[in-house]
Each structure stands twice: as structure tokens, then as C-alpha cells.
Amino acid sequence: MNMAFKQETLRDDYTFSNSPESVRRFPFPFDEDEYMYSVNIEPHDAGPPGAVTEYAIDIDEHYLTECEERRIVLEDDHGRYVALPHMMDAQWDMVELVMTNLAKDYPESFQLTQDGDNWHWVNKPLGIDQQFVFGDTSTLPMEPFEFISRQVQGDWVIMDQRDDDLFADLGIVTGQADWSVAFDAGMSFKEWHAPVPHAPEMGIFDRALKYLLHLQYGSPVRRTNWRMCVNPRLDTSSEKWHLWGPDNVSVTAENVAEKVYLRVELQALFRLPRSNAIAFSIRTYMVSLEDLAMYPRWIKRLYRVLNSLHPDLAEYKGLNSYLPYVLEWLKPQDDGEVLPKGTQPE
Amino acid sequence: MAGGIGITPFMSQISDLNRLGYAYELHYAYRSADQAAFRDQLKKLCGDKVHFYVDDEGQRINFTELLIQQPLGSHVYVCGPNAMVNSLLLMAKEMGWPENALHSEKFLAPATGEPFIVSLKLSETEVVVPSEMSMLEALEEAGIDAPYLCRGGACGRCELEVVDCDGELIHQDVYLSDAEKISANKIMPCVSRAHCSRMVVNL
Ligand code: HEM
Ligand code: FES
Numbered sequence: 001m002n003m004a005f006k007q008e009t010l011r012d013d014y015t016f017s018n019s020p021e022s023v024r025r026f027p028f029p030f031d032e033d034e035y036m037y038s039v040n041i042e043p044h045d046a047g048p049p050g051a052v053t054e055y056a057i058d059i060d061e062h063y064l065t066e067c068e069e070r071r072i073v074l075e076d077d078h079g080r081y082v083a084l085p086h087m088m089d090a091q092w093d094m095v096e097l098v099m100t101n102l103a104k105d106y107p108e109s110f111q112l113t114q115d116g117d118n119w120h121w122v123n124k125p126l127g128i129d130q131q132f133v134f135g136d137t138s139t140l141p142m143e144p145f146e147f148i149s150r151q152v153q154g155d156w157v158i159m160d161q162r163d164d165d166l167f168a169d170l171g172i173v174t175g176q177a178d179w180s181v182a183f184d185a186g187m188s189f190k191e192w193h194a195p196v197p198h199a200p201e202m203g204i205f206d207r208a209l210k211y212l213l214h215l216q217y218g219s220p221v222r223r224t225n226w227r228m229c230v231n232p233r234l235d236t237s238s239e240k241w242h243l244w245g246p247d248n249v250s251v252t253a254e255n256v257a258e259k260v261y262l263r264v265e266l267q268a269l270f271r272l273p274r275s276n277a278i279a280f281s282i283r284t285y286m287v288s289l290e291d292l293a294m295y296p297r298w299i300k301r302l303y304r305v306l307n308s309l310h311p312d313l314a315e316y317k318g319l320n321s322y323l324p325y326v327l328e329w330l331k332p333q334d335d336g337e338v339l340p341k342g343t344q345p346e
Numbered sequence: 347m348a349g350g351i352g353i354t355p356f357m358s359q360i361s362d363l364n365r366l367g368y369a370y371e372l373h374y375a376y377r378s379a380d381q382a383a384f385r386d387q388l389k390k391l392c393g394d395k396v397h398f399y400v401d402d403e404g405q406r407i408n409f410t411e412l413l414i415q416q417p418l419g420s421h422v423y424v425c426g427p428n429a430m431v432n433s434l435l436l437m438a439k440e441m442g443w444p445e446n447a448l449h450s451e452k453f454l455a456p457a458t459g460e461p462f463i464v465s466l467k468l469s470e471t472e473v474v475v476p477s478e479m480s481m482l483e484a485l486e487e488a489g490i491d492a493p494y495l496c497r498g499g500a501c502g503r504c505e506l507e508v509v510d511c512d513g514e515l516i517h518q519d520v521y522l523s524d525a526e527k528i529s530a531n532k533i534m535p536c537v538s539r540a541h542c543s544r545m546v547v548n549l
Contacts, residue, residue: 039501039521089362117365135365162446210520211500216451217355221496273358276449 003109005064005125010175011072016232016286022061023291027052027264028343029224033304035313037199039207044220044268052266055105056220057098058283059153064125066153066175066234073174073235074150080174080237081146082185087170090158091145092135093272094170094279098148123151145170154283157181161276164213165189170277175234175284177227177263178318183238197312215278217271225265227317228326232261232286251322256329257290260322262302289329295345300337303330347407347434348374349426353384355451356425360391373407375399375426409437425451428458459516459539465546466490467509481535485549492535492549499537506547508533513542 008016018026047053052060073080083091099121103112111122117134128151132139140147149156149172158170166189173181184192189209190200199205215221229236230247251259263286270279293299306319307327314323348356353374363370372392376382379400388396399405413422422443424434431450438448461477464485475484482504485492495503499519508515508531517527519534526532533540533547 039496041496041498041501043497135362164445207500207520211496211498214498221498273355274362 003059003063003106003125004061006061007068008062008065010065010069010232010234014231014233016062016065018287018291019061020294021050023287023294024345025050025052025060026285026287026292026345027224027266028262028298028301028345029226029264030301030305031341031343033301033339034308035305036310037196037202037204037313039204039211040223041208041211041221041269042223044222044270052283052285053222055101056268056270057101057105057152057154057281058266059102059106059109063153067126067151069234070150070172070174077239079182080172081149082169082171082173082181083143083145084160084169084186087145087158087160087275087277088137090160090170090272090275090277090279091143093274093277094156094158095134095144095148097270097272097279098152102152126151146172154281155181157184157280157282158272158275159189159278159280161213161278166209166212166278168192173237173282176237176282177229177265177284178236178238178241180238195316197316198310212269212278215269215271217273220268220270222266222268225267227263227265228319228322229261229263229286230259230322232288234284234286248318248321251325253325253328256322256325257293258288260326261286261288262292289326293333296333297339298345299330300334301339303327303334306330347409347412347422347424347426347430348372349430350376350381351383352424352426352430352451353388354425356423357384357387359423360388364391370395371412372396373399373412375401375405375407375430378402409434410441413438413441413443419447421447421449423449460541462513462540462542463544465544466549467546468549475539480537481533481539485535490549494536497536499534502534504534504536506533506535506549507531508545509548510544510546511540511542512544513540515540515542515545 010016044053044056046055052058099112102110109124113120119132119134121128121130130140137144155173155175156171157168157173159166160169168184168187171181171185190205193200193205230251233244236244263284266283266285268281272279292302306323314320356372360372372388372395374388374396379402382398385398399407422438424431435448435450458478462475464473464475464481466473469490473484473488473490475481479487482492482494482497493503495501499521502521511530515530515533516539517533518537521534522532
């Protein structure tokens with residue numbers, strides 16, 4: 001892939017924008033005209049060239065933008081990085097997972113040389129050249145997981161597996177959709193999912209947990225989740241609601257198409273070899289309604305999904321204050337054509 | 347403890363244990379001398395901490411003895427065929443090992459077992475499910491367009507209606523309710539199979 005990294009902002013003046021190629025590869029989440037929660041987990045197999053799933057860890061044109069955004073958030077609030085002491089093996093697992101995958105899949109940008117435990121890591125876009133001893137924390141400028149997670153897109157929560165449950169004991173979460181890693185740290189799988197409407201009584205979290213407990217090393221899986229947001233703001237954390245919440249009422253019939261974004265999280269889960277922990281990555285893609293309209297198939301489907309969305313889901317996802325404007329804008333674009341199953345743009 | 351290609355996940359773990367200086371023993375069983383993957387490498391890495399068991403030559407790992415010898419607070423990691431993993435876990439539990447000290451990985455899909463025939467009512471064909479393949483894999487192999495998503499018995503996408511079965515369904519999924527499992531007219535072919543000679547499904 002031709003990697004031209006842009007330098008944009010995800011706050012204040014919001015210069016973030018998607019190239020046509022980025023829109024085309026957007027992981028549109030709806031394969032049917034209706035949406036309800038389900039155990040939508042599948043093997044994280046390699047997708048076609050150019051797809052966001054082509055490689056295990058996706059790097060795109062917003063790489064520098066998102067790394068800079070992460071730096072800004074951490075500088076303001078280092079509590080977005082949580083690392084319980086027993087997770088040191090998992091920290092090194094993450095160094096290995098990210099470095100080996102990036103170096104293998106994007107050799108023009110990242111290089112890794114391993115001579116036993118002596119590793120040499122080169123990150124060209126960020127200008128990092130680091131020699132270190134794998135397993136020796138004193139040879140890195142900060143904790144191993146913080147070091148590597150500042151160099152990869154997406155939020156990461158690493159779960160320790162014990163007593164047939166998963167605990168969020170390590171994580172870097174700087175671009176999340178209205179939740180808080182400091183709040184969820186140390187909680188179990190069902191505890192942090194408790195606020196989700198309807199899914200618990202549908203048995204979704206019971207089944208998903210049982211599945212994840214058997215997740216195998218070397219066989220990662222993935223799922224998508226979606227939300228919407230006003231302005232391309234990654235950091236819609238609960239902590240910062242006072243900064244982004246008020247934007248939700250700034251949507252009007254005139255600005256809805258450029259201001260409102262469909263926000264999709266591609267979540268991949270990897271079993272880690274040393275710690276037996278599970279890495280959960282939340283890679284967020286945002287596309288404005290205006291850009292999404294390049295593909296009528298997506299726009300029609302989005303209208304049908306939102307129009308039939310269960311009110312409890314709309315409320316939980318925080319859509320209520322602007323959903324009417326969104327529907328009003330989408331509706332004339334849906335001619336009622338029957339859309340076959342599938343998420344493809346055309 | 348590793349059985350056959352179940353040795354693979356241990357290769358990186360061993361380097362770490364060496365680096366951390368932790369005490370460990372590796373017990374590695376394989377079918378025959380020519381199937382001993384990584385043997386030389388392991389000898390170098392582990393020295394006298396590795397023990398080899400060649401099935402062909404009648405050598406078996408004695409689980410009970412090994413478990414009894416371990417100091418309190420030890421952890422067991424096992425990766426190998428179903429039967430090996432299951433019997434080790436069972437034994438360890440009976441001996442009172444805490445569950446969080448037991449770590450396992452089965453390299454064979456849980457869906458393996460005895461062979462049987464699936465008869466597809468709608469497509470009017472028959473597919474043999476061999477012992478080393480899941481029912482879903484066998485359908486795919488035969489070119490049948492069977493639905494699936496998670497391939498792990500959790501999502502529900504692959505559900506098939508069982509019209510008839512001359513034996514017993516072996517449900518291994520977490521999707522169907524207990525009542526549905528007992529009523530024996532649904533199956534999740536990604537992980538479940540049957541102890542029968544012929545099953546008829548609505549596909
Ligand atoms: C194991 C790693 C996972 C982590 C760390 C995680 C974390 C979270 C968090 C923090 C939330 C927000 C809850 C809130 O409102 O406070 C959430 C929502 C949710 N999670 Fe997970 N989750 C994981 C796996 C899964 C899996 C495997 C499923 C499969 C069904 C799932 C389904 C959901 C659903 C349906 C929601 C509601 C999302 C929405 O409507 O926006 N999660 N998850
Ligand atoms: S494919 Fe998900 S239950 Fe079988």
C-alpha cells in the first residue's frame with residue numbers, strides 16, 4: 001500500500017478527512033437492513049488487498065494523526081494508560097505482537113531485527129530507532145506496553161484470564177466511545193458489559209465469554225461494533241463528556257451530513273503466548289455521512305438500520321439528540337431497492 | 347506437556363522461561379522418532395529439563411506421577427490432542443489442582459471424533475464426515491455452501507435442523523440451550539457432531 005501519512009487534528013479545528021480510498025475500505029458494519037446485538041465474532045483471517053483486514057493490525061493514512069492524538073491525551077491524563085503489576089509478561093507479549101506484525105506487513109515503514117533477546121526497532125514515520133533487550137524493561141524509555149502502544153493505531157485492552165473469566169488489567173484507551181478504562185480496570189467481562197441494553201438477557205455475553213476463554217494462540221478473531229459521533233473526535237471518553245457532549249446539540253438540518261460520522265470499531269482479539277492473556281484491539285474508523293454517500297448502497301442500508309433501530313440502543317449509543325436530522329437527511333436517498341445481504345460498498 | 351505438534355506454542359514459552367530463570371520441566375510425547383519436531387532445538391534450549399516420550403517405543407507420560415511430584419503452586423501447561431488434554435485436566439482436577447493453575451490448548455478442533463454420514467435433504471446429496479474433520483469442514487470440502495461465522499459454537503449462524511439421526515448428537519457448542527440440546531433436532535456443525543451412522547439435515 002502506498003503510505004502517505006497525513007497530519008490532521010482530531011480536536012479543536014478538526015482537520016481530519018478521509019481520502020476516497022479510505023472511504024472505500026471503510027468497514028461498513030451492516031450486512032442487513034436491521035441491527036440487533038449478536039455474537040458477531042469470526043476468525044480474523046486476512047481480507048483482500050487494501051481491505052482493513054488485509055493485515056492483522058491495520059495502519060492507514062491517519063497513522064501519524066492518531067499517534068499524535070494519543071500523545072496529547074496521555075499528556076493531559078496519564079490515567080488512560082492502566083497497567084497492573086502482574087501484567088508484565090503481557091506487556092512484552094504486546095511488544096512482540098505489534099513489532100513483528102508491523103515489520104512483516106509494512107516493511108517500508110517499520111523494521112525489526114532480532115538477535116536473540118537483542119532487538120532493534122525502527123519506526124520511520126515517527127522517527128524512532130530503539131535498540132533494547134527483550135524482557136529487560138530498563139532498556140526502554142518507558143514501560144514496554146506504553147512504548148509500543150504509542151506507536152500503533154487503536155485502543156488496546158489486555159485481559160488476564162483467571163477463574164474462567166477475563167479481567168481488564170492492562171490497557172491504553174485514548175479514543176473510546178463513552179466509557180472509561182480507569183473505571184473498568186480490574187473488572188470482569190460481564191461487569192464492564194453491564195451497561196449494554198438487552199445483550200445480557202439475550203445471553204450474548206455468556207456465549208461470547210465462553211468462546212473467548214477458548215481462544216487459541218495463532219487463531220485471532222474479530223468483530224465490529226458501531227456508534228456515531230458529531231465531529232471526527234476520537235476521544236469521546238466519559239471523562240471528557242463536558243468537552244464533546246455539547247456538540248451533540250450543534251447538529252442542524254444544514255450541517256448534519258458533514259458533522260455526523262458513522263464510527264465503526266474493528267475489534268480484533270489475540271491470545272498472547274507468554275501471559276495467556278487476550279489482547280483486545282479497538283480500531284476506530286470514522287466516515288462522515290457526506291462521504292458515505294459516495295456509495296448509495298451504504299446510505300440506503302444505513303437509513304433502514306437507523307430507522308428501525310431499537311430505541312434503547314439509540315439511547316445507549318447516544319444518538320437521540322441528532323438522530324432525527326440524520327434520518328431526515330438519509331430518507332430521500334433510499335429508493336426502497338432490495339439490497340442483498342452483505343457489507344460491500346457497491 | 348506437549349503431544350505431537352502441540353509442541354509449537356511451547357517454543358516461545360521455553361525461551362521466556364529460560365530468560366526469566368524460572369524452574370520448569372517439559373514433557374514431550376510424539377508418535378515416532380521421525381515425527382519429533384524441534385527435538386534437537388529443544389535439547390539445546392532445555393538441556394536436562396526436557397523429557398521425550400516415543401509412543402512407538404511404548405513410552406508414555408505418566409500424568410499422575412508427574413503431577414504428584416510438582417511443588418505446591420506449580421502451573422501446568424498442556425497442548426496436544428483432545429484425549430491427552432482432557433485426561434490430564436481431569437486428573438489434575440481430581441487431585442485438587444486449582445483451575446487457574448491449569449492451562450490448556452487443544453490442537454485438534456473439538457469437533458473431531460467418529461466418522462458418520464450427513465444426508466442433505468434439500469440438496470439431495472450425502473457427505474461423509476471423516477474423523478479428523480468437523481461437520482462444517484466436511485460440508486465445505488464437499489462444496490456445500492453452509493453458513494458460518496465464529497466457527498466456535500457461539501454465534502448461532504451455522505445452526506442446522508436435524509431431521510433424523512440414527513444415533514446420538516454430541517453437542518459441543520455454547521449456543522443452543524440445554525432444552526434444545528436434549529430435544530436433538532438442532533446442531534451446530536462447526537463444533538458438534540454425532541455418534542451415529544447417518545444424520546439427515548435440512549440443508
Ligand atoms: C474481551 C474483550 C472486550 C472488551 C474489553 C470489551 C469492552 C467493552 C466496553 C468497555 C464496552 C462499553 C460498555 C459501557 O457502556 O460502559 C463494550 C460494549 C459492548 N461490547 Fe464489548 N468488550 C469485549 C468483548 C466483546 C465481545 C466478544 C462481544 C461480543 C458479543 C462484545 C459485545 C459488546 C456489545 C454488543 C457492546 C455494546 C456496544 C454498543 O452498542 O455501542 N464485547 N465492550
Ligand atoms: S459458526 Fe458460530 S456457532 Fe457455528
